[in-house]
Amino acid sequence: MPHSGSSTMRRAVARMSGRMPELADRLAAQILAGEEYRRPAELRDDLWQVCRIGLTHGVESILEPGRGRTDLEWAARLGRRRAEQGQPLDRLLRGYRLAGCVFWEAVVDAVAQDEPESVPALVRHATRTWHTIDEQSTAASAAYHRTVYDLLRRSEERSQAVLDALLEGNGTDATLLAAAAEVLDLPEHGRYAVVVASGPEPPIREAWPVDGLRLLWRVRADTQVALAVLGGADLDDLVAALRPHVRVPAGVSPVVESLADLAGARRLADLARRAAGEGVVLLDRKLPDALVLSQPRLAARLGQVALGPVLEVEDGYRDVLLDTLGTWLDCDGSTARAAALLYCHPNTVLNRLRRVERLTGRDLAKPRDMIELALALSATRLLP
Incomplete structure (x- = not known):
């Protein structure tokens, strides 16, 4: 006599629970077959472990529902891990789709072999199975997005801390110089200038593009400070790029050629700002007023x-x-x-x-x- 879909599912899953290593092999092989790069051996081993653990948690959630949704807890942990590893989200979600296919095929095979008369009832249970896979994918995706946001926030905080340290006069510290190279992509020696603008609101968004130049803005309580990476541009190019967007008094320092000189350049740019009156001015064109202010x-x-x-x-x-x-x-x-x-x-x-x-x-x-x-x-x- 045929049984209900849920009872048929539990019996099939109980019979296949000892086949987790085999199913993990199958799932890992399918995931790797669709990827365009070759993983290092340690990452292939990690993938196999992830497949085994994920399938095991899925089986436990069916056989022991009273233990809670350990499959969703594992999905969240996996989402966080993949975000920290820098792997794309679509690769993670593809893994869950393939896991659903491998799991469902194994269940259907088990029922067809031992209870062929229950296959129609099992088919009616398919919607619930795929709903579970969708829940797991959603939990992994949500954890992935939260982790990416946290990583970006920490990276931004570190970038701002490094920029602050450079502008405050710690540019000779070897650790800071290494951090500037890593976090801000700033070599110790280059062509730099500093811009200081008045006002509590940023005159330019940090993502505002400047052709041929790079600006790293730092918002202060009553001024906005930018480190300008000049490259091949000169100060007149910088002023011309700033003027259409800056509606507050702003000063530009002379060119300096070392990160160690940025703090001094910031002070000179602030003197130029205070002497500016209005608009964007170069310090070298306001030297008498800057001398008075200094x-x-x-x-x-x-x-x-x-x-x-x-x-x-x-x-x-x-x-x-x-x-x-x-x-x-x-x-x-x-x-x-x-x-x-x-x-x-x-x-x-x-x-x-x-x-x-x-x-x-x-x-x-x-x-x-x-x-x-x-x-x-x-x-x-x-x-x-």
Whole structure:
């Protein structure tokens, strides 16, 4: 008399439980037959063990359901292991599909040999069997994805830690240099620059492509710092690539040729950022302002000594005198150009400059006095 599909399945599985090594051989051979590469011997041995353990857990879940779903626990462990080994997910899922085929064929053979009258009932049980295989595949896939995410997160954290260490001044540490080569693909010697941009939000996403350049961004509390791997590009190429995307003040350091020099380059880029006013600027084009910012106490003293009498003029006229002096300096000493920018007559510009000279005791016709007043003006504008 035919039996139910589930009881027929349990009896067949009980009879084949001693054939696990043989079934593992069959499954491993089918998996390897469809792969385009030759595994090392130790990986073939690992595959055979995985096949045997997986099939054994599947048998146990049918014969001893009270023990829980050990097959799903094993699937999750296997998913984690394959992710850690860097094997593709589709290879793992293909293994489960083949395992389902090998297991089902073995069950059908066992029933056809010992209980041929129960084969129709067993066939009706096939949907449940494949549902179990699907559950195992899902458990393995979920664990695989979680592990990949964790590995990527740890890798990203390590990359950021290495980048931070380089930018903070540990570029001479041999271990750090080895980590930079491994994690960031940065040789000890190359062509590098550092970019520092203002603001709490990244001006550019880390994945933003820059033709011919490579940017590694690090988000700080109030600034964004990037290590620029220049390759064959120059600083003008870098600035041109940044400008369409950066809407905040940003400074670019000079080129350095060693990871050990990145911390110094970061400090110089920050000085350029503070001197920028707006947009992206190169440090080398803001050196006087950067010099003032690098020595704030001395620069503040210069501003007080050189421009002190002007600073004591009533607020409205003081600002007029300082703006006129600054505009005239920006116009390379051209009174006509300064007047056009200030919307006044050239004689008005000359009168204001003469007032500055009388108040300060400096002569703008003398290079030394003009340099002193220019640096003093930068100090009053850039320092609190």
